[in-house]
Amino acid sequence: MQHFNPEISINSGQVFLWEKHGDAWYGIHGQHVVKFSKTFQCFPEFKNIENTIFRLDDDFAAISSEISKDPFVSGLLKSYPGLRLMRQDPEQCLFSFVCASNTNIPMIRRMLYTLTRKFGKKIQADGIDFFTFPTAFELNKISEAELRQCGLGYRAKAVKAVAASIVSGRLDTDYLARAKYKDAKNELLNVYGIGNKIADCVLLFSLEKTEAFPIDVWIARALASNYSWLHGIKMSDKITAHQYDVLSEKVRDYFGKYAGYAQQYIYYHMRQEAGKKW
DNA sequence: GTACAGGCAGTAT
DNA sequence: ATACTGCCTGTA
Numbered sequence: 508m509q510h511f512n513p514e515i516s517i518n519s520g521q522v523f524l525w526e527k528h529g530d531a532w533y534g535i536h537g538q539h540v541v542k543f544s545k546t547f548q549c550f551p552e553f554k555n556i557e558n559t560i561f562r563l564d565d566d567f568a569a570i571s572s573e574i575s576k577d578p579f580v581s582g583l584l585k586s587y588p589g590l591r592l593m594r595q596d597p598e599q600c601l602f603s604f605v606c607a608s609n610t611n612i613p614m615i616r617r618m619l620y621t622l623t624r625k626f627g628k629k630i631q632a633d634g635i636d637f638f639t640f641p642t643a644f645e646l647n648k649i650s651e652a653e654l655r656q657c658g659l660g661y662r663a664k665a666v667k668a669v670a671a672s673i674v675s676g677r678l679d680t681d682y683l684a685r686a687k688y689k690d691a692k693n694e695l696l697n698v699y700g701i702g703n704k705i706a707d708c709v710l711l712f713s714l715e716k717t718e719a720f721p722i723d724v725w726i727a728r729a730l731a732s733n734y735s736w737l738h739g740i741k742m743s744d745k746i747t748a749h750q751y752d753v754l755s756e757k758v759r760d761y762f763g764k765y766a767g768y769a770q771q772y773i774y775y776h777m778r779q780e781a782g783k784k785w
Numbered sequence: 786g787t788a789c790a791g792g793c794a795g796t797a798t
Numbered sequence: 799a800t801a802c803t804g805c806c807t808g809t810a
Contacts (some may be wrong), residue, residue: 535806
């Protein structure tokens, strides 16, 4: 197994429902609680779930060599050893990033935490109470007003739309995981509340699309300052939908099938440089 | 009081 | 295609 560092990965802003108790980290993964200390554990029992969550099945040597073709990313691989992509539960990931639009990480954590406390099922682990992430079926039954009371604000409408899409079968995460990147992305974009950025986050973090390259304001800044030679687009923090498409195409073409891994390192670096600790 | 935070949809040109 | 606007909510 290659060296990897769960703690830096957990703290890199890709997951929201992990917390530290003592020297152990506990995370909500759909209907399970995952514990990481010296070893991994799952409640209820789920054999080798760490292989899934920390992507231990990835050939990191191959990935590293592929994205190291870019000198900037090559340096970041050395600067942040052990930083890895994590694989999330698809439904939880969808709802998490719908809630993540136009807000900050502490707020996202608050919204999701409240959702789990109110609508999740209690699971005890080491004497601590944890709550699972509510399913689409459960969220679909909750009124928009109740969701707003969890602090979601106008995102409540989008959560309802996503839940309804899943319950009706119009949106099928198993199909999305099997589908090609562009097909899966188009399906996601059809749902109210899901745009380019959220779609790419869900594709990368939970639907096996390692070529997905989410472009948020931080990545846009990096692309503007370090990669203008690659796209030649004049841009500010905010980019239009069309600019997003053009950038996305060029960046995926340049970084290759593991572009999402490169994105994760660039994103982490930008946040570090800005002194963000969440 | 105002500005801002890891977007998105709706409308007008 | 692009420009512009409003939107929940908590924090500085």
